[in-house]
Amino acid sequence: MNTSLYEHPFVELNGVSKFYAGVRALEGVDFACRRGSIHAVLGENGAGKSTLIKVMAGVVSPTEGTLRVEGRACSFSGPSEAVSEGIVCVFQELSLMPDLSVADNISISDPPRRMGLIDRGAQNRRAEELLARINCEDVDPRMLVRELSLSRRQMVEIAKALGKNPKLLILDEATSALTARDVETVYRVLGELRDEGVGMLFISHRMHEVEALCDRLSVFRNGKHIETFDRGERTQDDIVKLMIGREVEHQFPPKPEPVARPAHLIVSNLAWENRLNGVDLAVGRGEIVGLGGLDGQGQKELLLALFGCLRGVKGSASIGGNNALTLSPAEAKSSARRIALVPEDRKTEGLMLPMSITDNLLAASFSRVSRGPFIDPQKAKAAVAAGIEKLRIKAGSPDAAVATLSGGNQQKVVIAKWLMTDPELILLNDPTRGIDVGTKQEIYRLMRDLADAGNAILFYSTDYAELIGCCDRVAVMYGGRIVAELQGEAITEEAIIAASLNISTARTAAIYAESGV
C-alpha cells in the first residue's frame, strides 16, 4: 500500500449538518476519508452513521455544510451523481429488485448495450466475472433475486457495487447477513481493493471485524463526529467509552427493590426462520424486562412472534400456563392471553391516520363497547373519554383525525388503544422513538404504574439510557438469541454495549462461532 499517493482526502465533509423535520441527525460534522484505506465508522444506534453515508452517497443532501470530492465542492442531487464521482454504497437495506435477474440487477444502472438494446449475453458474462471475483460461482446470473437466500443477495449487492468501479466503497453493515465463508471472501476482496487504491468506509457493529480489517476508526455520537484515530491507538474499552459519552438526559421513575417474581410469560427455545435462534426468556408480573442489543438482532421478531404475526414459529411460549403462541393478533389479544403490542411504526402499524381519535382508540376493543353488532355510543364515548384522561392526550376534539396530533400524542393514542383491551402482557417496540422528552417521561411513569398494577412488560428500546432507567432486568439479544441478562446494579451502558457488540464474555464468543456470522 502506498499511502503517499493518497495523502489528500478523497471525500471531505466540512461543517455538515442534517435535520429531518427539525430533528438533528448530524451536527457540524468534519470528516475525511482517503483512498487506499479501510476506514471504520463506529457509533451507537442513532449516532448519525446512516445519515453520514446517505449524505456521502447522494441520497440526502446536507442541510448545512459542504462536501468535497478530491478537493472540488460537490452537491449531489441523487445517488447516480455520487456514483459518477466513484462513490458507491452497499446499503444496509438491500437495493436489489427481487423480480429481476441477478445479471439485470448487477448491471441495472448502466447495462452493456448493442445498438441501443441491452445485450443479455454480455450482461450475463459481466455478472459471471463479478460474481467469480467474490467466489460466488454458484449463483446463476439468470436466477431471479427473489430466488436467492439473504446471504447470496448480499453478495450480489456487493458484486453490483464492484461493477460500478468504485473509488470509495461504502459498506453499511454489508456483512451482517453473510455466512462465515462469504465474510472471509469479502475481507479478501476488500484487502485487494485497498491495495488497488480504493477507499472504503466500513460501518459495522462487530468490533473484531473492525479490528481485523480497518486501519482507521472514527467514532460518532448523537450526530457528532467525536474522534478519529488509527488502529491500535485506543483500546476496546476506550472506544466503548467514546461511543457512550457522558450525557444523561432522561428522568426515570424510581425502581422498586428487586424481588423474585412468579413468571407470567415463559419463552423457551423460540426459533423462526434465521432471525430467532432459540430464545429463552421469562417475564414476571409487575416486572419490566428490557430487550437490548443492536438493531436487527431479532428483538422485533420476538415481539411479533409473541403477538401472532409470524408463521412457522418453533419452540414454545406460555402465558399464565396457557400456550401463548397464536396465529393472529386477534387471538393474542383475546381473553385467554391478554397480550398487547405497541408496534414499531405508529404511522403504518399503530394508527389509521385519517380516522378519528375515537375510532383509533376503540380499534382494538370494539367488542367491549358494543351491544350485539352495534357500537353503543354511550359506552364508546365513556371509554374514549377515559382513555384520553388516563394518558392525558392533548386533543381539541376526539373526532379530529389522529393525523392532526403531534408525534407524542399519536403515540399516546396507540398506547391508550391497547390499554383499553385490559392487557396483562404488554409488548412495547421502541415506544419513545421520535417523541419529545416530556412525553417520554410520561410514558416511563405509565410503564412503571402498569407494572406496579401487576402487568408483565417486555420493552424493546434502541436507547440504552431508557433500558437502564426503566427496566428491572435487561436481556441483550445478538444473532437471534439472548446473550446476556443483566439485573439491578449490573445494568450499565458498558455492560449493555459490551454484550451488544459481542465482545468480552466467553458465552457470547461461543454463540458467535456457532451462528457462523
Place this chain on the structure above:
Amino acid sequence: MRSLFATLGVSIRQNRGFYGALAMFCIIYFFYHVLHPRGFSTNVLVANANESVALAFVAMAQAIPVLIGGLDLSVGAVMTLTACIASGLLHGSPEQIVFGMVVTVLTGTAFGFFNGLVIVLGRLQPIIVTLATGAIAMGFALLVRPSPGGRVDGDLNWALTNSLREFADVYGLADGGRADWFQPVAWVPVPLIILFGVAALVWVPFRRTVTGRTLYAIGSAEGAAYMSGLPIARAKIAAFTLAGFFAGCGGLYLAIQTSTGNADIPQAGAYTLNSIASVVLGGVSLLGGIGSAIGALIGALILRVISFYFRILAIDPLLQPLVEGIVLLLAVSLGAVRALRVKNRLELFR
C-alpha cells in the same frame, strides 16, 4: 443444446404464470378445433383471429401500466376514440389511407403520453387519472362520431381480415397468392401477423431498453429503483405512452374489421374490464414487476376462446359472463398461492 434446455428451464421456473397461460391456451384451443365441425381449417382460424385482435391489443396496452403497479382505465375508451377517428380516414388513395393509419395510432400514443404526463407531473394515482381521461376520450369519440358510421376502404378491410392468400390476391403480390413458394404460408391469417408483428417489433425491443427494464424495476421495488439512479419519471411516461400506442393499434384494427366507428360507451367499458382480466390470466402481477405484454396477449386469447366454446357447444350464451368469471377467479386463486408462503404476516400488507 443442453444450455438451450437449461435456459428454457430457468425461464419456465421464473415465468410460471406466462407458461401456465400458454399451456392453457394451447389445450383449450386444441379441443375447440377438435369439437368444431370445421375444426383445423383456415376459415375458423381467420374468424377467430379477427375477433381476438382488438382485445389482444388492448390487453397489451393494459399490461404495461400494470407492470409498474398501476392500472389504466382509459384503454377501452382510447381504443374507441381511435376507432372512430380511423372510420373517417381510411379511404381514398393509398397515401391517404396510410396517412389515416398513422394519425389514428399517433392519436392513441399522444393520449397515452398525456396520461403519463398528468400522472408523473401531478404525482397522481394512475387509476383515478385514467378514469377521468377515459371519460374525456369517450367525449371526443362522441364528438367525432355522434352516431355509428364511417367509411373504410373495402380492399383494405378484405385484405387485412383474411388469410395471406387473400391479402396477396388483393394487392397482386406473389402472383396473386398463387406462387408455389407462397403456399406454405398462404393460410396464415393476416390479423395474427399484425398482432404478433407489432408485439415483436415494439414490445420485445422495448423490454430490452433501459427504460423497459426500469418499468420492471419500478414494479418490483420503486425505492430500490430510485436508489439505483434509474430514470423513473421517463419510464412511467413511457409506460402510459406505450399503452396509448397499443390501444390505438386496437382501435385501428377494430375500425378496419368492422368498417365503422361507433362511440359505444358500454363496449369501451367492457374492453377495459376484459383487458384487466386478460392481464391477470396472462400471468401479469397486479402488484407490478412480474409478467409481460405477450402474457397479456395470451390472456386475451384465452378469454376469447372461452367465448368461442359457447357457439359450438349448445350452451346458453347468457352463461358466458358466469363462466368467464369462474375461470378468472380460478386463475387469480392460483396466483394467490404464493401468499401462503409468507412467514411474517405483516408483509402481506406491505
